[in-house]
Amino acid sequence: MSDRPGLERPHPVQTGKDVAVDKGGDTTIQPQTRPDPIADPGLPPHQPRPTDVSERAEKRAERQVATLFVFSMICAVGFCVAYFTLEIGDHPTVWLGFGASNVILGISLGFALLSIGLGAIQWSRKLMSDVEIVEHRHPIASSDEVRTETVTALSQGISDSGIGRRPLVRNTLIGALGMLGLPVIVALRDLGPLPGTKLEHTVWKAGMRVVNDIAGTPITPDDLQIGQLVNAEPAVFFENKPDGEPKFEGTELLQAKAKAAVILVRMRPQDIHPAKGRENWGINGILCYSKICTHVGCPISLWEQQTHHLLCPCHQSTFDLANNGKVIFGPAARPLPQLPLMVDSEGYIVARSDFHEPVGPSFWERG
């Protein structure tokens, strides 16, 4: 048995057998019990902490907690400084094999969070009230009485934490938690600015050649047989600026390619049913469509020659290329955008214009 109130434990132990009990004429069956053979060792006598008996130790602990919270604030500011001053890109300065920006951002945010955690632990271990509590098992649904006790205990806990009496700890904690919002706000900056009309256009424009996507060679109508499909791109991806540098490279090239990639297919002209206004978008049965699925943007080129269907390997959306790219199966909600074609003065296939609608998956400003 414990020498402190509230620490006793109930001791009857069930033997696994049932016994009949006579209660005023009614006989009921109850589990047989016997005393617990292992004595309750109880708890050692309570030892006060140094901060409970020494005002000096208490003040020192308070300063430790405040220092940790202040350090957290410094780390949060460091995160913001690193975000704006260190290069984030293809060639960041490398530290220990990692980009300097990532290292500093990770360390500063990590230490900001860690310091708040350590400060809270120190606060509760050294400064909050040091009372041992035993909670016995009880039914899961709390009674009204227990709920009232809980609210009372919570209020008592708040009171015991001394948050009202320790303005230094309270204010530095509020400051540290408030500063943590800064990295979040700064990181949200990467979501903007909104894309505007960028998603509605690609690099295609009138007169731009449609070229083979591997070699960049221009294509003539005679290069395609009936039933054939060719993966293609705009010629500008293979062109250089006057200084010899490619017009598109790196991330810019990948982003432009993700919108401008196309497929050229050739069918028998009599199999094609162009929509009104699209009668001159093809060349003798050669049509050009976006290669980007309108469901969630997978590149498509699984072509069924006989049916003129194009199948997306991701979720099986199927588009009828003889019928304006109409969706005939699967989750895609819109037809495949078509690129109008013509032939230039040298006999090569070129675009008549950019796409007349945004390519790829839906987005909220699509209209």
Ligand code: FES
């Ligand atoms: Fe093509 Fe889902 S991305 S069907």
